[in-house]
Amino acid sequence: LRFIVTLEFRRARGLTLLGAFLTYFVVVNIVCNFFGTQSRLSHQLLYAPIFTLAVFAYAQNNLEQMLRVVRGVTLIFLLVSLAFLAVKLPMVAETTYRNSMIPGARLRFYGFATHPNTLAPLCFMLMCCIFLRPFKRRWLTGLAWAVAWVCLLLTQSKTSIPLVVLFMVVLHFNRVAVGMRALGASGARASAQSQITWTILVASLVGIALLVAVLVEPRVIDRLTQVGSSQRVLSFSGRTPIWNETLNAVQQNPIFGYGPGLWGVEFRLKTGMFFVTHAHNQYLQTLGAAGFLGLTALVLFLGALLHQGWRTRVASGGVTLALGLFLVVRGITEVPLQVGTAMQSEFLLLMFLLALSVGCMPARARMPGSRAPATAKPPLATAPRASDLAPSG
Secondary structure, eight states: OHHHHTTGGGGOSOHHHHHHHHHHHHIIIIIHHHHSSSOOOOGGGGHHHHHHHHHHHHHTTOHHHHHHHHHHHHHHHHHHHHHHHHHOHHHHEESOOSSOSSTTOOOEEOTTSSSHHHHHHHHHHHHHHHHHSOOSSHHHHHHHHHHHHHHHHHHTOTTHHHHHHHHHHHHHHHHHHHHHHHTTOOHHHHHHHHHHHHHHHHHHHHHHHHHHHHHHOTTHHHHHHTTTTOSOOOOSTTHHHHHHHHHHHHHHOTTTOSOTTTTSHHHHHHHTOTTOOSOSSHHHHHHHHHHHHHHHHHHHHHHHHHHHHHHTTTTTTTHHHHHHHHHHHHTTTSOTTOOSOSOSHHHHHHHHHHHHHHHTSOOSSOOTTOSSOOOOSOTTOOOOOHHHHSOOO
C-alpha cells in the first residue's frame, strides 16, 4: 500500500517486466476464464498478483536482505525434509519408483513439496543464492551446497538435473571470465574464456536434449520417423494421450481455450485420467487452458523475462539469464509458469527470478524512504573469490 499510495512506483524499476506478468495473468485467469469453454471462479486466482506486487515493491531496495532470507529458509526447508527420510520416509519419498536414473535405486525424494519435480527448482534456487551470496562461515556454505545437490539428485528429475548441472558449470566459467577481466588479464585470454563458456552452454544444451529424449523415450528416433504416417507425434512416458486430450480441448475454443479448469477434477473425470494434474508441457497447458490468446501472452512474458535476464546478466553474475532459460526449457516437459495460485514452489522460483531481475537493474532515481542514494552500479556485481580464480593444480 505504501508503494502505491506514496507514488514510489513512479520511480520503480522493471515496470515492463511487471506489466508483462500482469498481462499474462489477466489473460489466462480472467479473460480466458470468462470466455473459455468452462468458467471457474475461485479465490485462489486472486493471490498470485498480490504476492507479485509485494515482491516487486520489496525488491526495489531490499535485494540483499531477500537473498539472505531465501537462502536461509530454503536451506532449513531442505534440511528438515532430509531429516524425515530417517524419521518417516513415506511422508517425503516414493520407494517404488521404476524409471530411476540411479541404477538399483527406487527411491524418489520430494520432501515437503508436492512432487519431486517441484522440489528440484527449490534446490536450484538455493544454489543460486549461495552462488551470489555464500554464508560467512565456510562450513555452512559447504553444508548448503551438499544439501542442495543431494536433494536435487534424490528427486531424480530427468529435466532439472541435467539443466542445473549445465547452468552451474556455465555460471562458474562466467565468474572466472569476469574475474580475469577484473584482474587485468589480456583481452584475448578473457575473450577465450567467454567463448569456452558459451561453447559449453550450446554443446550441453544439445547433449541434454538428446539425453532427456533417450531417458524419457528410448525409441524417440523411431517415433520421429513415423510422424508423417501416424497420428501419434511422440510418446514421452505416456504424455501423448495427455497432449491429445489437451489439443482436443483447444479445438472446442481455439481463441480462449478451455479455462483454468483444464486438468481439474471435472476434466479428469471426463477423460478418465484421474492422476494427471496438468499437460506436462507449459506451452500446451497454456494453449489448452487459455487458447491462442493465452499462448501469445505467455510468449510475450517469456520474452520479457529473457530480455531482463540478458540486461542484468552482468549484475547478477549470469544467474537471471540462467534462471530464465531454466524456466523456458523446463516448460517442454513441466508447467513451471502456472499462475493460478501463489502456494507452489514453481511460482516461488518465478518470484525469485522477478526479484533478482528488478533488484539488479540500475536505480532510476532515489526512492522515497530509501537510505541508499541512487547509483548505476549493479547491486550484485562483486568480484569472484580467490578460490574461483586460482589456477588448477
